[in-house]
Amino acid sequence: MGDPTTTWTDDNLMSLQSHVLAGEREHPGATGDFSWILSAISLATKTIGNKVRRARIEDVIGELASNNTHGEQQQKLDVIANEIIKSCLGSRANIGVLVSEEDEEPTILRTRSDGGRYAVFFDPLDGSSNIDVSVGVGTIFGVLRLPDGGKGGTEALLSPEAVMVAAGYVLYGSSTVFVLTTGNGVDMFVLDHSIGSYVLTKRDIRIPTEGKIYSINEAYSARFQEHVQTYLQWAHDNDYSSRYIGSMVADVHRTLLKGGVFLYPATSDRPEGKLRMLYEALPMAMLIEQAGGRAVTDHGTRILDLKASTIHERTSVVLGSSGEVDLFEKHSDTSL
Ligand code: AHM
Ligand code: MG
Numbered sequence: 092m093g094d095p096t097t098t099w100t101d102d103n104l105m106s107l108q109s110h111v112l113a114g115e116r117e118h119p120g121a122t123g124d125f126s127w128i129l130s131a132i133s134l135a136t137k138t139i140g141n142k143v144r145r146a147r148i149e150d151v152i153g154e155l156a157s158n159n160t161h162g163e164q165q166q167k168l169d170v171i172a173n174e175i176i177k178s179c180l181g182s183r184a185n186i187g188v189l190v191s192e193e194d195e196e197p198t199i200l201r202t203r204s205d206g207g208r209y210a211v212f213f214d215p216l217d218g219s220s221n222i223d224v225s226v227g228v229g230t231i232f233g234v235l236r237l238p239d240g241g242k243g244g245t246e247a248l249l250s251p252e253a254v255m256v257a258a259g260y261v262l263y264g265s266s267t268v269f270v271l272t273t274g275n276g277v278d279m280f281v282l283d284h285s286i287g288s289y290v291l292t293k294r295d296i297r298i299p300t301e302g303k304i305y306s307i308n309e310a311y312s313a314r315f316q317e318h319v320q321t322y323l324q325w326a327h328d329n330d331y332s333s334r335y336i337g338s339m340v341a342d343v344h345r346t347l348l349k350g351g352v353f354l355y356p357a358t359s360d361r362p363e364g365k366l367r368m369l370y371e372a373l374p375m376a377m378l379i380e381q382a383g384g385r386a387v388t389d390h391g392t393r394i395l396d397l398k399a400s401t402i403h404e405r406t407s408v409v410l411g412s413s414g415e416v417d418l419f420e421k422h423s424d425t426s427l
Contacts, residue, residue: 107133107269107280107289114273124185125257125273128209128234133289135179136230136261136269137282139172139216143228143263152223168222169193172215172230185209187237188248190402192217192370197402199244203237209256210235210248212370217260218338227264229340233374234258249399258374260340268344270296272381277347298384301414302350303331306342314358318423319389325422339366343375343410347382352411352419356389364389364407368399372406379410386410391420 105113111129115121146152151167173193180186181200187207189198192214201207213232221228238252247253259271267282269289277296280289305326312320334351336342346353357364366372376386376394386394389407397406409419 105291107271107291110278110280110291111273114275122185124209125234127183127185128180128211129257129271131179131183132176132211132232132259133269135176136267137287138175138179139230140261140263140267140282142168142171142175143216143222146222147225165193166216166219166222169216169219172219176213176215176230180211186211188244189213190248190369191215192367192403195403197245197248202244203240203247208237210237210253212374214367214370217340217371218336221336221338226336226338227262227341228338229260229262229344231260231340231371231374232258233370233377245402249402251398255373255377255395258377260343260374260378262340262344264341264344270344270347270378272378274377274381277378277382296347296382298347298379298382298412299350300383300412302346302352302412303329304334304346304349304351305331305354305415306333306335306346306351306411307354307356308335308337309333311358314360315356316389319354319356322419322423325418339371339375343379346411347379347384350412350415352409352415354389354419355408357407361405363405365405366408368394368397368404368406369402372408373397375408375410383413384411385413385416387416387420 108130111126146168154166173191177189180189184206185208187201187203188210190212211232211234215230216228217231218228233255234257235248235253236256237247238250257273262268269280271278279293279296281292283290342353355364355366372394379386387409389409409416
């Protein structure tokens with residue numbers, strides 16, 4: 092007879108839900124807020140993942156006649172994913188504000204004094220133009236604790252006292268992968284369809300400090316600033332490989348696991364960059380830094396130090412292995 096007591100080993104089955112609950116138990120006085128919010132995100136992403144897998148069968152691929160708030164073509168699934176997230180998160184009593192790429196205005200659920208302590212930002216289906224060709228797409232989210240006091244709504248979430256307390260993405264790829272940080276490292280879960288749960292597969296992921304891969308839409312080269320072109324020429328001369336899927340979640344996921352650098356710099360036609368600060372750049376920057384990497388703008392400002400002045404503000408993005416971001420800065424003149 093062996094020892095009847097069970098101790099934790101990395102071989103034990105750990106669901107996302109139990110992982111979050113275990114994290115909360117380590118903090119005396121924790122309110123259960125995270126498990127409440129993350130269970131809604133978990134449910135929403137399982138539902139979206141199911142829609143993505145069945146998109147062709149249910150005939151929900153393709154474009155809508157409408158554009159989103161940025162004037163970009165909306166896919167049918169963008170709208171469906173947005174509705175799914177809002178219906179799952181909307182009933183959580185501690186969420187005050189939802190900000191989505193697909194909605195021009197934030198959805199105000201409840202005031203701070205009515206218990207709305209958090210704002211959740213999300214891009215419901217990033218890279219959705221790739222769905223028609225069955226390429227990986229994803230959901231990105233960030234959770235912000237709103238400051239105590241009278242402010243509510245947009246004013247509260249854009250205020251300097253609002254703090255990002257969790258970030259993550261779900262990649263709907265060859266498997267459905269949930270990558271999460273609550274400010275204490277980065278953990279990865281994979282959806283086990285046979286039991287309907289995300290199960291922990293990798294704890295405390297560390298991004299490789301180096302990796303000779305750059306990920307950028309190089310077709311825009313002529314429109315990049317000179318210092319970005321200088322870096323790319325240096326990378327060509329130094330035996331780098333190029334990998335670009337065109338879905339930020341998939342490109343960042345590869346960068347997190349294999350190392351390298353992902354870049355979406357400013358172009359002459361998009362001087363602010365393309366990616367959105369709140370629900371694309373900031374959550375990915377928090378994840379990459381928590382994994383030991385770096386995330387900066389194309390002029391070297393730390394993304395986590397940026398403060399959005401509008402909810403759909405854009406920024407340039409350079410993120411990945413710390414050594415590779417250093418090399419980007421070294422081989423481009425960021426004072427330009
Ligand atoms: P989306 O939010 O409209 O899907 O756009 C964001 C996507 C990112 O996933 C990806 O990194 C980028 O746009 C690709 O843009 P491009 O086609 O210009 O390379
Ligand atoms: Mg997006």
